[in-house]
Amino acid sequence: MIITLKPDTPSEAADALLARISETGLRALHMPGDDRVVLGALGEASVVAELALESHPHVASVEPILAPYKLVSRELHPHDTVIPLGRSAIGGRDFCVIAGPCAVETPDQLRATARAVKNGGAVALRAGAYKPRTSPYSFQGHGPDGLQLLSEAGREIGLPIVTEVMEIADVDLVAAHADIVQVGARNMQNFALLRALGRIGKPILLKRGFAARIEDLLLAAEYILAEGNDQVILCERGIRTFETAIRNTLDLAAVPYIKARTHLPVLVDPSHGTGIRDLVLPMSLAAAACGADGLLVEVHEDPAVAWSDGEQSLYPAQFDALMAKLGALLPILGRRLA
């Protein structure tokens, strides 16, 4: 329920109401605004009803949250969530490009690619130390050593780090190295992992699952927020359809649809979203045009020898060209390339 207090409600009265809500076992939320205070009460509707908040002298209105997702919804939280990242922030006016190789391969590969994306203008470096691979016989990432290399590369070049975590046992280690912790598409409904990430103090980048409806994605994010971490970034990365010419179907319409319904920032991953290098530039521009807050782009210093995803990784010169195009396009859209 969304409980809007009357304009002149003293803060003690708000506190007392919050305490009453909490006592019943409901989750109580406090959202002070410029002109009015809004409280939230999440849980069984019948329990909320017993509180008879409508008749409370300081309560202006009590309305249900219509969406199945609550903390994630704009109904409760109308303003955009903005998440600081290095010299910029995701979710505000800046359009943030996070880039890097699919996987940490070697120190040289990583350093060269990190330099390339830094030069191109990326705000953060992304690479995988833990790689979710369909086959157990494919390269699974360097693990802790890869994390070490990655955070060193980030420090050297002066870029924050984004990297994926695949299991609860690794959450602390990954969070110690990463500035943003990524959850991959295959783990979008690994609810135990989501809950664990809801209890850490780092932003979470949550990628949409292959077959996840938009509502599923928002409810997955709700798992993280419900545990107390409201620093969640969503990422559209293509869904599985009958089309075979392109690896996935990039569902860009999901971007404005989601941004109208949730306050969380939304990135687009045109690399996994298409699987084809030549489609990364046009789909990056399209993502910017339809309101995405940034991109996750695979770049490799030499895609021809990449250990994974080479066919969708940009060459450094292509990344530079992409950034130049974005830099020209974004001001027309009221955004600024971070």
Next chain:
Amino acid sequence: MIITLKPDTPSEAADALLARISETGLRALHMPGDDRVVLGALGEASVVAELALESHPHVASVEPILAPYKLVSRELHPHDTVIPLGRSAIGGRDFCVIAGPCAVETPDQLRATARAVKNGGAVALRAGAYKPRTSPYSFQGHGPDGLQLLSEAGREIGLPIVTEVMEIADVDLVAAHADIVQVGARNMQNFALLRALGRIGKPILLKRGFAARIEDLLLAAEYILAEGNDQVILCERGIRTFETAIRNTLDLAAVPYIKARTHLPVLVDPSHGTGIRDLVLPMSLAAAACGADGLLVEVHEDPAVAWSDGEQSLYPAQFDALMAKLGALLPILGRRLA
């Protein structure tokens, strides 16, 4: 087969070769270029082989057309096809917006909407006189009377007309009224209709089917070209996926993918592609950003009372806003709003 002639081949020799190709029952194509003449021979590979063209003194090379679609492929026809439309043309530098109501309803509705889209800057008026409806009990369009109203409205306002044909018996009548004849998604593989449209002298707007792979769409276009009509415009209008929040999944990555492989222009229909009015503007900008040659947009003078598709039709003021945004964005992309 693509038969490239040597630079100094006399035209009589080219003609003689074309005649030899035709005599075998193969389809012969003549594509004179600036610096070289290219001939095409479509049909059974074994028949082509018997001609032993490689050893002909004027032949520089004989190479297979790798794509399953031939006339539609850039392999045979590297330059963009540009199709004149009113004061502009589709497929060149201009970005063309075709707009109008879902259906011809009443003379007043049509005239008011035609005026609105003309004022907004549309290059053509689109409305349906024949409506393919899932249920036989839904409004099926006014038929010939609707065509009459539509062409009168177009003439009055000074806009060319785009409208759908659903069966061969109506092709001549529709072609008499329309400047561009549309084939709807449900008829994309109505091969008899495609063949009939391959024999008329009007451009064809071919919409992608709900479950059509890109290759299916290009082969459907090939049916039209194979009959002699090379004025074909393709249209991405959303595919069917598991997502239910949005009516269809607009596959924008198909646009640059198709444009790299075929010389035909590609439009995007963000109205059917999303089914949600608020998504039309962002997805229109995204379509422009990823290289579409124009849009097909539903506009209604009063969407609240539209007989069909009201929830995805723009209000005239929204259409004006869309055109203003496109006008600002397109020059950055090297295009111009027609």
Next chain:
Amino acid sequence: MIITLKPDTPSEAADALLARISETGLRALHMPGDDRVVLGALGEASVVAELALESHPHVASVEPILAPYKLVSRELHPHDTVIPLGRSAIGGRDFCVIAGPCAVETPDQLRATARAVKNGGAVALRAGAYKPRTSPYSFQGHGPDGLQLLSEAGREIGLPIVTEVMEIADVDLVAAHADIVQVGARNMQNFALLRALGRIGKPILLKRGFAARIEDLLLAAEYILAEGNDQVILCERGIRTFETAIRNTLDLAAVPYIKARTHLPVLVDPSHGTGIRDLVLPMSLAAAACGADGLLVEVHEDPAVAWSDGEQSLYPAQFDALMAKLGALLPILGRRLA
């Protein structure tokens, strides 16, 4: 609306009510049952309301037809439709297997395959004279000559004929040769063709489209019934999904779902539904087990040299084995192999 008359209503009163319904422009239906007479009134609900049938002395109840499809629904027509076919009938206790090659190729191929399916126990011979092919360069069928060969083969061997029609211009010719006229998946929403088939006196076999929801299929059937032809057989033949190992995803659950909601018979095509010869037998048994009224199976005297669909066609000996298994299984399911 479903208008149930009181038990003792004289037939003149029923006729008078039907006339009143017709006069308003509604479609009036007369469904006399063993114990009660039911009338139907199809059209605008507001027009039905004006008739105030509830208060008529002979009317027991007036209830809306809840399904969007009306004539096709069991609400209006609770008993199974049974369609005679040769020595048997589709939709009753008999399980009918219709078999034959994908296409009419040569007189010898057709005759040999016809003999094989007759010996195996098929109740009808199916083959295509008009072939809907994704590419215009694939074999398109022998057309009228193929029809001629097919009906001769059927007459010789003593089997009724099932064959596809692709356009309105061919409907009369195809109907003159065929005992059942098939509409292919790509034409499921070719509404003009459906309407034309609604006006002929032959049963129609309507195949589900690649991306057709069950409701779309039933509404497509409604187009045929609404024109007056109530001899419609539905056919599940696989839908398009993300799975690539198997050509289509055979949606067998659609069979009991549809049979609960409509009185029309439902066949299954395991050949197109899987595209893999070795899956035809198990999926045929599964189709029988979940309540299908029969099968459409591709058989070729020599699949290795078939001009199309060879990889999914059964060898005659495999067809015999399938029929033997069906013959053993069906009695357990309360059915009988026709």
Next chain:
Amino acid sequence: MIITLKPDTPSEAADALLARISETGLRALHMPGDDRVVLGALGEASVVAELALESHPHVASVEPILAPYKLVSRELHPHDTVIPLGRSAIGGRDFCVIAGPCAVETPDQLRATARAVKNGGAVALRAGAYKPRTSPYSFQGHGPDGLQLLSEAGREIGLPIVTEVMEIADVDLVAAHADIVQVGARNMQNFALLRALGRIGKPILLKRGFAARIEDLLLAAEYILAEGNDQVILCERGIRTFETAIRNTLDLAAVPYIKARTHLPVLVDPSHGTGIRDLVLPMSLAAAACGADGLLVEVHEDPAVAWSDGEQSLYPAQFDALMAKLGALLPILGRRLA
């Protein structure tokens, strides 16, 4: 690689070869057969090549394993895997029905339902103590208390227990209570969990993911076998498609397709696979008809008050009817109801 030894190879020579394979870091497999000994070498093809096994005097042939999955493939392991379960076994001649409520709700509900499925003839009791729910606000299961109740109910009634594990931290506890440990569709590519389950001594029931291709499912199983646990049971439970009338699309053709390529048993879950109670019986029969090794069926003593999935749970009397039908059908298919 599949290394087939000559018929008279002494076992010391086989051991020596296995040792040589292991020394290079390859995974060595020993598969003694009735008439020949087969060795496997899994890993980099180039490393295998260096061993030059073809020229070894006891080696008859060295052939690559063509499938991307290896241990799971029939190429390496042609005979069916049979997994004991209570008084029966999964994967042999017996058709095994595992049944129970979606979730452990209360001791009374569980006991009543356990009794019902035991009476009906189920070979194991299945219920969830940990429930993967799309929303964090839905009932998540009773956790350890639910496990306790479940194993008590199983012991009382004399049925083995099947229950789901959602995270690595719970693996030991769940394995202590369960006879078969289930991995749900959402966790099919939770590779860390799969690896952990590869190290326990209990059979694993692996459900196909919503958007998992068959190859993805088999590679997920390969993760478990690669860690040493070869007791894996696969389960088809419906995939996500555009159809909305039915909750999922049950891909029954996957059953014979998978069984031809892998030696692992395959169950079908018609309850989640359709989401509609009335479809459970026909689809259960269809699953048996196309070669499934058994079923996972939701039964509830009173579905109308079930805390989750009530609309797809069978009433006890319906379960009895299903078992009776299966009992009659299976002998015709060469199977026996366990």
